[in-house]
Amino acid sequence: MTTPVLDARQRNILEAIVECYNQTAEPVSSRRIARDYEMGLSAATIRNTMADLEDLGYVTQPHTSAGRIPTEQGYRVYVDSMMTTEELSLREKQRIQDGYVSSNRDFEEIMEQTSKILSETSHYTGIAVSPELDESVLHRLELISIDSKHILAILLMASGVVKNQVVPITDNLSDEEVSRMSRIFNEKFAGLPLKQIRQTAQLKAVFDQYPSEPMAVVVHHTLSLDSEIHVYIDGASNFFSQPEFGDIQKIEPLFRVLERKEQVADLLSAPPSEFGTQVLIGSESGCEGMEMCSIVRSNYRTQGNQFGTIGVIGPTRMAYPRVVSIVKFTAEVISQFFEPSLMNFGG
Amino acid sequence: MTTPVLDARQRNILEAIVECYNQTAEPVSSRRIARDYEMGLSAATIRNTMADLEDLGYVTQPHTSAGRIPTEQGYRVYVDSMMTTEELSLREKQRIQDGYVSSNRDFEEIMEQTSKILSETSHYTGIAVSPELDESVLHRLELISIDSKHILAILLMASGVVKNQVVPITDNLSDEEVSRMSRIFNEKFAGLPLKQIRQTAQLKAVFDQYPSEPMAVVVHHTLSLDSEIHVYIDGASNFFSQPEFGDIQKIEPLFRVLERKEQVADLLSAPPSEFGTQVLIGSESGCEGMEMCSIVRSNYRTQGNQFGTIGVIGPTRMAYPRVVSIVKFTAEVISQFFEPSLMNFGG
DNA sequence: TTTTAGCACTCTACTCTTCAGAGTGCTAAG
DNA sequence: CTTAGCACTCTGAAGAGTAGAGTGCTAAAA
Numbered sequence: 001m002t003t004p005v006l007d008a009r010q011r012n013i014l015e016a017i018v019e020c021y022n023q024t025a026e027p028v029s030s031r032r033i034a035r036d037y038e039m040g041l042s043a044a045t046i047r048n049t050m051a052d053l054e055d056l057g058y059v060t061q062p063h064t065s066a067g068r069i070p071t072e073q074g075y076r077v078y079v080d081s082m083m084t085t086e087e088l089s090l091r092e093k094q095r096i097q098d099g100y101v102s103s104n105r106d107f108e109e110i111m112e113q114t115s116k117i118l119s120e121t122s123h124y125t126g127i128a129v130s131p132e133l134d135e136s137v138l139h140r141l142e143l144i145s146i147d148s149k150h151i152l153a154i155l156l157m158a159s160g161v162v163k164n165q166v167v168p169i170t171d172n173l174s175d176e177e178v179s180r181m182s183r184i185f186n187e188k189f190a191g192l193p194l195k196q197i198r199q200t201a202q203l204k205a206v207f208d209q210y211p212s213e214p215m216a217v218v219v220h221h222t223l224s225l226d227s228e229i230h231v232y233i234d235g236a237s238n239f240f241s242q243p244e245f246g247d248i249q250k251i252e253p254l255f256r257v258l259e260r261k262e263q264v265a266d267l268l269s270a271p272p273s274e275f276g277t278q279v280l281i282g283s284e285s286g287c288e289g290m291e292m293c294s295i296v297r298s299n300y301r302t303q304g305n306q307f308g309t310i311g312v313i314g315p316t317r318m319a320y321p322r323v324v325s326i327v328k329f330t331a332e333v334i335s336q337f338f339e340p341s342l343m344n345f346g347g
Numbered sequence: 348m349t350t351p352v353l354d355a356r357q358r359n360i361l362e363a364i365v366e367c368y369n370q371t372a373e374p375v376s377s378r379r380i381a382r383d384y385e386m387g388l389s390a391a392t393i394r395n396t397m398a399d400l401e402d403l404g405y406v407t408q409p410h411t412s413a414g415r416i417p418t419e420q421g422y423r424v425y426v427d428s429m430m431t432t433e434e435l436s437l438r439e440k441q442r443i444q445d446g447y448v449s450s451n452r453d454f455e456e457i458m459e460q461t462s463k464i465l466s467e468t469s470h471y472t473g474i475a476v477s478p479e480l481d482e483s484v485l486h487r488l489e490l491i492s493i494d495s496k497h498i499l500a501i502l503l504m505a506s507g508v509v510k511n512q513v514v515p516i517t518d519n520l521s522d523e524e525v526s527r528m529s530r531i532f533n534e535k536f537a538g539l540p541l542k543q544i545r546q547t548a549q550l551k552a553v554f555d556q557y558p559s560e561p562m563a564v565v566v567h568h569t570l571s572l573d574s575e576i577h578v579y580i581d582g583a584s585n586f587f588s589q590p591e592f593g594d595i596q597k598i599e600p601l602f603r604v605l606e607r608k609e610q611v612a613d614l615l616s617a618p619p620s621e622f623g624t625q626v627l628i629g630s631e632s633g634c635e636g637m638e639m640c641s642i643v644r645s646n647y648r649t650q651g652n653q654f655g656t657i658g659v660i661g662p663t664r665m666a667y668p669r670v671v672s673i674v675k676f677t678a679e680v681i682s683q684f685f686e687p688s689l690m691n692f693g694g
Numbered sequence: 695t696t697t698t699a700g701c702a703c704t705c706t707a708c709t710c711t712t713c714a715g716a717g718t719g720c721t722a723a724g
Numbered sequence: 725c726t727t728a729g730c731a732c733t734c735t736g737a738a739g740a741g742t743a744g745a746g747t748g749c750t751a752a753a754a
Contacts, residue, residue, distance in 0.1 A: 029746055042698050047747070065705045065746045106512075142491050144501070152509065154491070154501065162499065164509045165453070237606050240599040248595065252587040255602075259584050376717055389727050394718070412717045412734045 006056075011082065012039060013049050014058055018070045018078045022317050025243045027067030072282040075294070075316060079279050083321045088329055096121060096330055100337070107161045110337060111232045114310055118330060119235025122323050124314030125258070129268050130230040131159065131306035134195045141189070141222065143182040148172045153222040158191075159302035160338060167221040181215055198223050231261040231268075242315045244292065253289030258313075263287070268297050268309040275299050275307075277328045282316050292316055296323045298331040302338040310334065353403075358429065359386060360396050361405055365417045365425045369664050372590045374414030419629040422641070422663060426626050430668045435676055443468060443677055447684070454508050457684060458579045461657055465677060466582025469670050471661030472605070476615050477577040478506065478653035481542045488537070488569065490529040495519045500569040505538075506649035507685060514568040528562055545570050578608040578615075589662045591639065600636030605660075610634070615644050615656040622646050622654075624675045629663050639663055643670045645678035649685045657681065 006014065016037045020028045030046040033039070039046070050068050053059045058074035061067070070078065088096075099117035100110065111128040118126025137158040144152045146166070151173070155163045173181075189197045236258050245251045257263055267287055280295040296318075297311030310331055312323050353361065363384045367375045377393040380386070386393070397415050400406045405421035408414070417425065435443075446464035447457065458475040465473025484505040491499045493513070498520070502510045520528075536544045583605050592598045604610055614634055624645040630638045643665075644658030657678055659670050 027746090031746075043746095044698050044700095044748095045696085048697090051748080061747085063705055064748095065703080067746065140493075142499075144489050146487075146503065152489075152501070152503070154499070154511070156493065156499070160513075162511045162513070164501070164511065166507075166509070234606070237599065237602040240595060240602065246595055248587060248593055248598070251595070252584065255584040255587065259581070374717090378717075390717095391719095391727050391729095392725085395726090398719080408718085410734055411719095412732080414717065 006058075006077070009039075009041075010049055010053060012037075013046060014053055014070070014074060015078065015082045017050075017053075017059055017068055018074065018082070021069050022319060025317060027062055027069050029067035032067070072284065072316070075281045075320075079281065079320055085321050085324050085328075088325045092121065092326075093329060096326070097333060100333070107159075108230075110334065111230065112234075114330060114334060115232040115234040118310065118312050118326065119238060121326050122312045122314065122319075123235075123241075124238055124312050124318065124323065125233065125235045127234075127264060127268055127311050127313060128232040129265050129309045129311075131302055131308040132229055133157070133161070133163070134198075135193055136161065136302075136306050137191060137193050138189060138197060139191070141182055141185050143178050143185075143218070145173065145175055145178045151178060151218060153218065155222065157194075159306050161302075165222050165224075167218050169217060181218060184215070185219070194223065229262075229265045231265050233258060233261075233264065239315070242317075244315055244317065250292060254293065257287060257289040267295060268311045277324055277331070279320065279324065294318050294320075296320070296327045298327045300331045300334040300338075302335075353405075353424070356386075356388075357396055357400060357403075359384075360393060361400055361417070361421060362425065362429045364397075364400075364406055364415055365421065365429070368416050369666060372664060374409055374416050376414035379414070419631065419663070422628045422667075426628065426667055432668050432671050432675075435672045439468065439673075440676060443673070444680055447680070455577075457681065458577065459581075461677060461681060462579040462581040465657060465659050465673065466585060468673050469659045469661065469666075470582075470588075471585055471659050471665065471670065472580065472582045474581075474611060474615055474658050474660060475579040476612050476656045476658075478649055478655040479576055480504070480508070480510070481545075482540055483508065483649075483653050484538060484540050485536060485544060486538075488529055488532050490525050490532075490565070492520065492522055492525050498525060498565060500565065502569065506653050508649075512569055512571075514565050516564060528565060531562070532566070541570070576609075576612045578612050580605060580608075580611065586662070589664075591662055591664065597639065601640065604634060604636040614642060615658045624671055624678070626667065626671065641665050641667075643667070643674045645674045647678045647681040647685075649682075 013033060016033045016039075017028045020032060020036070030043040030050055033046050034041060034043040050059065053074075054061065054068065058071055058077065059068035060071050062069065096117055099120075100113055102113075107130075111130055114128040115126040118124075118128070120126070139156045139158045142154040142156065144154065146152050149168060149170075151167045151169055153165045153167050155165070157163065189200070192200075236255065239245045239251055239254060245254070257267075267285055267290070277296065277298040280297070282294060283291045285293070285295055290313075292315060293313055294316050295311055295313050297309055299307045299309055301307055310327060312318075312327055314323065360380065363380050363386075364375045367379060367383070377390040377397055380393050381388060381390040397406065400421075401408065401415065405418055405424065406415040407418050409416065443464055446467075447460055449460075454477070458477055461475040462473040465471075465475070467473070486503045486505040489501040489503065491501065493499050496515060496517075498514045498516055500512045500514050502512070504510070536547070539547075583602065586592045586598055586601060592601070604614075614632055614637070624643065627642040627644070629641060632640070632642055637660075639662060640660055641663045642658055642660050644656055646654045646656055648654055657674060659665075659674055661670065
């Protein structure tokens with residue numbers, strides 16, 4: 001399907017409709033555009049053009065005698081080829097960066113702060129999704145003997161993330177045995193992604209050098225750690241301030257979706273081909289309950305070349321230029337946190 | 348203020364009003380009670396008693412020609428002296444315990460599962476609050492040298508919780524120096540609650556045995572770790588199913604509160620004098636936005652004799668007997684997870 | 695050929711009224 | 725002390741009327 005080309009006037013009027021509707025949340029009338037946007041055209045002329053835009057599918061009328069509101073298709077061309085993504089002011093950039101000062105650069109804390117900062121600066125719902133641990137590269141494993149029945153396995157990931165796992169053991173192992181185990185493990189596996197380690201570790205032959213029982217237990221438990229993607233959400237209740245969500249029927253399905261973390265993670269995670277910042281408008285997300293929402297998302301990079309996602313969910317009637325700038329800039333800020341100079345222990 | 352004593356009939360009718368209202372969410376009429384509850388009394392007689400109950404403050408009328416609904420005071424006597432807390436069926440107990448089978452006994456995962464289980468079995472909002480780390484006893488500190496610029500500090504808490512902290516250092520420290528630092532630290536501090544360690548560590552004299560600079564840095568960073576209480580919430584959108592929350596004005600303030608995790612933690616955390624299971628009805632919680640809600644909460648015990656809280660938040664019109672049983676039982680199940688036989692490394 | 699003024703038409707949203715139904719309080723009889 | 729009966733009150737739904745906003749169309753003006 002080829003999108004019909006709009007002439008200059010049609011573009012101007014569509015842009016005016018989008019911007020006016022985004023401010024007021026009410027259908028935009030021809031008179032309003034004639035009055036508020038200096039086009040040198042009368043309301044009647046604008047009416048004609050609006051009828052054209054409606055035929056082309058860019059705007060629609062809630063009812064016969066109402067103004068126009070943009071369709072998803074209308075928003076799509078606006079986002080793709082009309083809006084000018086404004087650079088954030090220094091003040092706002094500072095504000096975003098300041099949001100992180102209190103944090104200890106602890107991974108979880110950064111994620112939490114991110115969702116909060118995104119929601120507070122955008123006034124919509126902020127979301128941060130951790131990278132999939134499974135794809136992440138193991139830098140080193142450390143084993144510590146806790147007591148006669150437990151070992152603590154510490155996984156230092158190349159990304160800077162640290163994960164623990166308590167491993168129950170039956171035999172009492174000496175400190176030497178424990179450190180030998182970690183040495184063997186690291187010789188085999190340090191530098192590989194967890195996923196691959198998991199696959200390889202199933203081959204028993206790998207451990208023929210060592211009495212297989214305790215080693216197998218340790219490996220098994222170590223690798224069975226929670227590899228879930230974590231999702232951090234903040235500012236969901238900002239939706240209550242949006243007039244078009246002033247109705248329970250409108251807002252309930254949305255909150256039901258936001259409570260299913262895995263679904264939110266899928267929603268935010270871009271197809272691997274696409275990097276950078278994207279906008280999903282309305283039903284483009286393909287998510288039931290999110291038809292009235294748009295998503296602005298962006299990738300960040302952790303050190304092990306892992307990618308996580310952050311984003312903002314708001315009403316379709318969203319301040320796109322601003323939100324795109326915020327999400328993009330915040331993703332850059334996070335990526336910096338994970339840059340070698342700051343967090344390197346993967347020399 | 349002494350609560351007036353109710354006679355048997357008044358008690359029966361109050362109980363009937365509470366139970367009927369809890370089922371229907373609509374004001375209860377005298378006729379309905381006469382018909383549905385076998386009291387051998389006519390509607391007129393019940394009306395008289397209802398008027399008495401209203402004078403005493405146990406029930407109220409939304410408007411002159413409507414039935415009665417219980418007041419907070421009415422719910423209070425119901426919860427305190429009328430309802431019979433039913434024992435959960437074996438099936439339900441099983442269901443709760445099964446909710447944990449997939450989990451690795453990892454602390455965070457148990458908390459997440461708990462909020463989910465509470466919400467799914469109660470059909471209200473389930474909440475789990477971790478114990479305050481600050482009060483928690485440190486079992487042992489381990490230091491691992493990561494690279495020339497970073498040490499990893501691992502805090503093994505007596506409760507079974509494990510926390511990490513990456514500590515940046517300036518001098519390159521040998522493995523022996525690192526292990527000597529942890530030895531000194533443990534000699535001084537193992538077995539003490541974090542809070543006390545924090546206070547003592549401020550006295551420089553404590554470290555006179557060791558070149559104070561690197562040690563001080565390590566101690567400072569180690570103790571500055573995120574000691575926040577974590578709050579896990581699930582099933583908040585169950586409120587949408589409650590007819591009395593069918594209005595944005597009713598549900599918005601509630602969701603605003605649920606988004607402020609610290610506030611939820613305060614709400615759930617009982618005054619230290621009270622253990623066991625408690626019910627907070629309506630404005631008893633003293634929390635703005637929660638006037639239409641009740642809270643059922645219970646403590647669980649971690650191994651270091653630390654106490655966390657779990658609970659359920661639902662409408663004042665809540666199935667109290669059932670929810671109290673659920674919360675109580677779930678708290679017992681969690682406490683078992685932390686029992687020495689399963690998780691001991693604090694010999 | 696394009697733009698605009700004018701006008702009839704349509705639809706919404708608000709207000710007002712009416713009316714049935716539900717439930718009470720009161721009174722007087724059982 | 726209990727109950728039947730009845731007048732009274734209040735809600736909520738349904739219907740009618742109205743003002744206002746906005747459109748589409750037509751015919752004149754540029």
